[in-house]
Amino acid sequence: MKGTWSFGRSIAVKCMVFCLAAIACFALAPASRAADGTGAFLRIGLAYGAGAPASCEIASANGFILAVPEGDGYREGMPLPAYTKLTVSASGGRTLLHADGVLVSDDIGTGTCVLPYAYASGARISYEGVAYRGGLSFRPNIGNTFNVINRISIEEYLYGVVNSEMGYKNPAEALKAQAVAARSYAWVKRGAHADDGFDMCTGSHCQVYKGPSDEHDEVIAAVDATAGLMLYRGDAPVSGNYFKNSGGHTQNSEDVWGSAEPYLRGVLDEYSPPYAWERQFSFRELRTLLLAAGEDPGEIALVSVGARNADGSVSTLTIIGDRGTVSLEKNRIRTVLGASNVKSLRFSLGTAAPDLPRAPEIFAVGADGAGSLAGDAFVLSADATGAFAAEDAFLLGAAESVRASALLGAPGGGAQPKDEPATGGFVTFTGNGYGHGVGMPQDSAIEMAKQGHDFRQILAKYFTGVQIR
Numbered sequence: 015m016k017g018t019w020s021f022g023r024s025i026a027v028k029c030m031v032f033c034l035a036a037i038a039c040f041a042l043a044p045a046s047r048a049a050d051g052t053g054a055f056l057r058i059g060l061a062y063g064a065g066a067p068a069s070c071e072i073a074s075a076n077g078f079i080l081a082v083p084e085g086d087g088y089r090e091g092m093p094l095p096a097y098t099k100l101t102v103s104a105s106g107g108r109t110l111l112h113a114d115g116v117l118v119s120d121d122i123g124t125g126t127c128v129l130p131y132a133y134a135s136g137a138r139i140s141y142e143g144v145a146y147r148g149g150l151s152f153r154p155n156i157g158n159t160f161n162v163i164n165r166i167s168i169e170e171y172l173y174g175v176v177n178s179e180m181g182y183k184n185p186a187e188a189l190k191a192q193a194v195a196a197r198s199y200a201w202v203k204r205g206a207h208a209d210d211g212f213d214m215c216t217g218s219h220c221q222v223y224k225g226p227s228d229e230h231d232e233v234i235a236a237v238d239a240t241a242g243l244m245l246y247r248g249d250a251p252v253s254g255n256y257f258k259n260s261g262g263h264t265q266n267s268e269d270v271w272g273s274a275e276p277y278l279r280g281v282l283d284e285y286s287p288p289y290a291w292e293r294q295f296s297f298r299e300l301r302t303l304l305l306a307a308g309e310d311p312g313e314i315a316l317v318s319v320g321a322r323n324a325d326g327s328v329s330t331l332t333i334i335g336d337r338g339t340v341s342l343e344k345n346r347i348r349t350v351l352g353a354s355n356v357k358s359l360r361f362s363l364g365t366a367a368p369d370l371p372r373a374p375e376i377f378a379v380g381a382d383g384a385g386s387l388a389g390d391a392f393v394l395s396a397d398a399t400g401a402f403a404a405e406d407a408f409l410l411g412a413a414e415s416v417r418a419s420a421l422l423g424a425p426g427g428g429a430q431p432k433d434e435p436a437t438g439g440f441v442t443f444t445g446n447g448y449g450h451g452v453g454m455p456q457d458s459a460i461e462m463a464k465q466g467h468d469f470r471q472i473l474a475k476y477f478t479g480v481q482i483r
């Protein structure tokens with residue numbers, strides 16, 4: 015981040031108007047060292063990419079002050095206590111600042127932070143009507159837009175994160191474990207959006223952050239009680255990965271993402287509440303999802319589990335079509351098929367019929383086309399009785415087709431959660447758990463806290479061999 019001022023010529027005019035010709039520049043006494051995470055600052059991207067504005071209004075009830083981040087604090091610059099609203103706009107690769115239509119700066123610079131005037135006593139600054147702690151900075155983009163970035167201490171950031179990620183009504187020790195995990199995650203992941211000029215986005219890609227509107231006393235207490243605490247392996251902080259529900263066993267990092275981290279080991283999880291899920295796909299839907307990911311097995315004929323890890327989770331999903339075989343490995347199974355469709359890698363495959371089409375939508379056709387069934391054919395009734403004698407007969411619903419033999423294998427359309435290769439035009443995933451499976455399962459952290467374990471015990475259970483300090 016650039017640490018220099020780049021205010022324009024109009025500053026002097028404005029400063030005389032408000033008798034503030036002297037720009038105070040001094041370093042604030044650092045409240046604490048950044049080395050342990052306490053007092054470290056994060057840059058949170060509030061608007062960027064397609065959401066980057068060409069102009070915006072920012073507000074502060076008691077005025078503003080411009081400053082340059084320095085160490086754990088700020089080097090204060092021009093005070094603007096008389097304004098409650100400023101307009102930020104982009105022009106020719108620069109970001110302009112106006113107050114009441116008067117130019118305050120013709121190039122505010124990426125390194126400058128606009129703070130609420132009373133920032134030291136906790137005043138908030140608003141962007142798009144949403145109040146934030148800390149300050150705002152602006153990074154010009156090509157095309158006369160700019161990114162809006164909230165510069166905030168990591169502790170204040172956590173105030174606005176933990177409720178979205180866990181829920182403030184959960185037990186205090188679980189909230190503390192979540193705070194330490196989220197702090198470690200943010201610390202290690204900061205810079206994830208460096209190309210856009212900030213550290214973390216506000217979505218689940220990084221950690222969900224909604225600012226002070228999402229703060230709760232219970233969360234603030236948990237963050238304060240664990241201030242600065244992170245997970246360490248040796249001298250280095252390590253990422254506190256977490257997810258919702260383990261389904262009974264967490265995952266080795268290499269079984270999900272690729273690289274083996276010694277502290278991210280799959281562990282038997284006796285604290286996991288059950289989280290059962292089921293999702294049926296037609297082969298047509300599967301192929302659509304594969305095509306979107308750049309894979310095309312052709313007309314799908316078979317879906318099967320190719321391999322499992324020692325703990326039973328699926329490591330390879332094999333899809334065979336008339337143009338070839340596609341193998342989805344590890345977490346790619348979930349990213350390609352949809353992380354909310356295939357909620358975890360702890361699943362079984364089954365063959366299942368779709369909900370049986372109602373009679374008016376059923377057409378019986380032979381292999382050579384409509385209307386010529388060889389031999390005796392029976393259409394399954396609503397109670398799944400009857401049988402197809404013609405081996406090559408298909409049932410055509412309004413949108414899908416399924417081989418009659420598949421329907422025979424699953425009377426009534428029920429799922430059979432065994433690893434039989436699915437060949438009948440449909441496949442059912444039946445699983446347990448929700449999330450990538452690496453690190454701390456939040457549901458288990460909550461359960462451990464309910465059973466009287468403290469946040470250190472919770473973290474030690476799911477992060478193998480880490481120190482918490």
Ligand SMILES: [Zn+2]
Pocket residue numbers: 206207214215216217219220221
């Ligand atoms: Zn992100």
